[in-house]
Structures are given as structure tokens and as C-alpha cells.
Amino acid sequence: MSFNAFMYILIIPAFILTIWAQFRVKGTFKKWSEVPVNSGITGYQAARHMLDTHGLHDVQIVTVPGTLSDHYNPVNRTVALSEDVYYGNSISSVSVACHEIGHAIQHQQAYPMLALRHKIFPVVNFASGVAPFLILAGFFFSHTLIGLGILFFAVTVIFQLITLPVEFNASNRAREIMVSEGYITNEEERGVGKVLNAAALTYVAAALVALLELIRLVGIFNSRD
Template identity: 40%
Template sequence: MFSPIYIVLLVAMVVSWLVQRRLKSKFEQYSQVGLQNGLSGKQIAELMLADNGITDVRVISTEGRLTDHYNPADKTVNLSEAVYAERSAAAAAVAAHECGHAVQHATAYNMLQFRSAMVPALSAVSRFMPILLIAGVFLLNRTPWPLGAGVVLFSLTTLFAFVTLPVEFDASKRALAWIDKRGIVTPQEHAMAKDALWWAAMTYVVAALSSLATLLYYVSLFLGGRRNS
């Protein structure tokens, strides 16, 4: 019989794959629908930044697909090549969402500040955590404490994944409110943009739950090692 935690991990992997596949399918579908106003992702991003009085953020193109992100370190909205140039409902949704993060940064949104403050610690943790987890599993029959240290560090990455959720949902909320107020999309295009952003948000939800499931797996190993030591 499989342990419940193994079943949870397997379900998390399958759900993650299904959500990612659905997200790609949605973006491909909505990328085929041209915006009635004819604006590109780049133009929409620049317009949203201007409307929010943000003049020190650049909109640039980055390689890949679904690689869009906002970088608070150098204040750049990085749009994937397709989103940067496309004039579609999907491009409008993504461009406005990433600008939503820029608005969060400009207005000192507390959850984004908290998330950004965690980044240096996570960068340091990422160097040692995999080593401690692997070594901890191999040394479990002798001592559970290396794995215990790995679990503590991994819990920080899980916390980061959950802190990311309100940041992402808020950015999408800001994006949809702005594109409606500005008249960027028609009602039909709004529905597409909202659906695309919802599936994008689900990838973060699944990632957070998968991280939690993995953390529980390592915790169960640690507790079992303590009982046997």
C-alpha cells in the first residue's frame, strides 16, 4: 500500500502538469484573437505605466514563451517575445498583469515588499538546502538532524510560494480593473483576459500546494527517523 503522503505527491505532480498544459492551451487560443483596438503588448504596458504615473520603468522583450515577469531590481517589465509584439487578448492580459507588479512596487504594496525581503534569504538557502536534504535522507538511519535542518530551510521556500499567491492575485486584479477602466478590451476580450490570468494564477496555487506536499513528505521522513534513532 502507498503511504498517503506519496499519493498526495503523485496527485500534486499530475495536477501541476494538467494546469500547465491548460494554461498553454488557453494562451495559444487567446493569442489568436486580435484586439479590437490593435494595441500590442508593449504599447499596453507603456500605457498602463503612464496612467499610473510610473516613468522610471522600462518595457523590454525577453526570450521564450510565458517568461513574462517584472524585475524590481532594475525596474523592467519583461515581456516574452510573443506578448511584446502581439495584439491579442492574451498579450493584453499578460502585459497588464506584469505592469500590475510595477504598480505594486511603486505603491509599496506590503505583500510584494515582504516577498522581496525574502529573496536574499532564499538565495542563501538554495545553496545548502538540496545538499542537506539529500545527505539527510542517506544519513537518516544514523541521525535525523541533517534532514531536520533541510526541512527547516525547505519550509522557507514553501512560505515564499504561499506569500507569492496574494501578490499574483492582486496584480491580476489591478490589471483587469485597469483594462476595463481604460477601455482596452471589449466585454468578450475581457472574459478571455480574465480566464487567461485565472489559469496563470492556478499555476502558482499548484506550485504552493506541491511545495507544501513535498515539505510534508520530508517532515514525515524526519519524524520517522527520530522514532528509529
């Protein structure tokens, strides 16, 4: 069996895992969005309280369209929550909202991995767009272009790997604060864990696919050398 065929055998299951992870996070979010928290607090209220208790009064919370489109923007220091999360008082809504505030707290405390991700983001944004064209051009023109494209692609893989501890850390911060501040009860923490772990799995699967693809590209490069 050739190296390339072997890598495809690994990548295909990883790609299937990515698709399954996407379905799982949506299914888990929907399931726990039907379970209200005992405190009755909404995603917005939990997020605002969490920000204020950490001195982040200047961080704004806005609504954005879509489902699971929630994110923290470190440039304008804004937390964007989807309408279901913003207005909802379910375990899913409060979990997702507090997770995004976890990123805002990371930013405030200069969490090293988040700071590193922010620094390399402009490079990654450029590299991810250029890498496929360089690799494709390398097959027709110069072997060197393939190597250069792989280097650019490697930057995007590193970015995805750095994202993993950032996401897990934000979730851990959120869970601790949600319990300590009374947003959820200890019994409700199980549902919170289900929601946050399902979301984290999507990042793990994406990073795995990217890493395997990088290994495959390196193998192709070496075989043509």
C-alpha cells in the same frame, strides 16, 4: 498504510496537476493569442500607457526571448515582455503585459506581500540550493541535518505561498485597469480571465506540491526521531 505511502498518494496527483497546469496555460495563451482585442492595442502599448498613467515613466519595457518568459524586475525596475506579448495585439498579449505592469504598480505602492517576497528572496535563493543536500546528508550522517534541511525547505514553501496573493492581486489590478482604460471591452474580459486564471493555476499547483512535500519530510523526520 504508512504515512509516507499516504503522502505519496497525495503528492502524485498534485504533481500531475502541476504538469496539467503548465499545458493548460500554454494552450489557453495560444487560443486567446488568436483573438485580437477590439481596441487594436499591442501588449507594449497597453503596458506603456498603464505605466505612464500611474506615474511610472522611469520603468522601462524590454523584449526577452522565449514564450511566457514575461516578468517584472524590481531591482532595475524593468518590465520584460516576450516578443509575442510585446508586439501582439491579442487578448493573451494584452492580458500578460498588463499583469506584469500590475507588479510594477504593486512595487510603487509598496504592496506588503510583494515587499515581503522581495525581502526574503535572497534567503530563499540560498535555502532552495542547500536544503536538498542537507536532507540527503542527514540520512547518512546526522538526524539534525535533516531537520535543518527541512527548515530551509520550509522557507521556499513560505515563499511560494506568499507568491499566490501577489499574483492574484496583480491580475485583479490588471483586469480593472484594462476595462477602465478601454484596452478591452466588457465582453473581452471573459477571455482575459481565462488567460490570467490559467497562469495563476500554475502557481497554485506548485505551491500545493511544495506544501505536501514539506509535510512528508516532517513526517519522515518525526518517524526517525
